[in-house]
Amino acid sequence: MGRGNFTKEEMEILLRNPYVSDVNEKSISYSTEFKFLFMEEYIEGKRPTQIFHDAGFDIKILGSKRIERACARWKESYQSGTLGERSAVLGKISPQEDSATPSEKMESGKKYTIDRCRQQEEIIKKLRAEIQLLRRVYEREQEETGQSLPRTEVCRIIEGIAQQEEYRRCISHLCRAAGISRNTFYEYRRNDAVGE
Structure with a gap:
């Protein structure tokens, strides 16, 4: 194998x-x-x-x-x-690509730089979302009993962050940061939709 x-x-x-x-x-x-x-x-x-x-x-x-x-x-x-x-x-x-002129190669280099910047912006967005998640979880834990929050509460916080336009594509990242699986989050989302 x-x-x-x-x-x-x-x-x-x-x-x-x-x-x-x-x-x-x-x-x-x-x-x-x-x-x-x-x-x-x-x-x-x-x-x-x-x-x-x-x-x-x-x-x-x-x-x-x-x-x-x-x-x-x-x-x-x-x-x-x-x-x-x-x-x-x-x-x-x-x-x-092989027969590109110097100006075409320079243009290609600019495109690459712009694409890399966009990729870095995506990473920064995910990290900002992660910081929000961790800050909210920590604040909630301190308000409550000082113990870890239940998974449903963590899922609720992730849902709240993911509703913000810039963080809609960060759900997988937030789940990893919170130590829960995406399946757990989507199950929460399904159950929450059924409960409404």
Whole structure:
């Protein structure tokens, strides 16, 4: 397992993962969403194997070498600003990129810088949301008994923060920061909707 070709059973298991876009006997293709999720968590200090595991992958099926190679490819693509682009996946430079004039290359560099700034702004947004969450949880705990809040109360706080326009896409990050699973949060949300 995890070495050489995938078996039919392993391919079926891998295809059940929402982060897998395609798999055959020799290779696996991951969704762009997973690549960015991977890089976000990797930048935050999480280990590659742990990221794959938390995303629902069977590490024994993938094997450490596949994870290691994917990590190396995605880091390189992320640093060059091509993560998720088709030419980066194929490992090729398009003829347009190869024959670009200096001004086109400079324009491309500006685009990369702007994209990186946007990515950093997203990270900052998530960290601001996390600070709000932790501050509210701490204040609530101090108001109450000085003990940890129940999960439903933590979910309620996350819901309140996520209703703010700039933090709507931070739910997964807030759940991780609060030490609860996304499933717990979405179950709370479903139950809360039913209760209304």
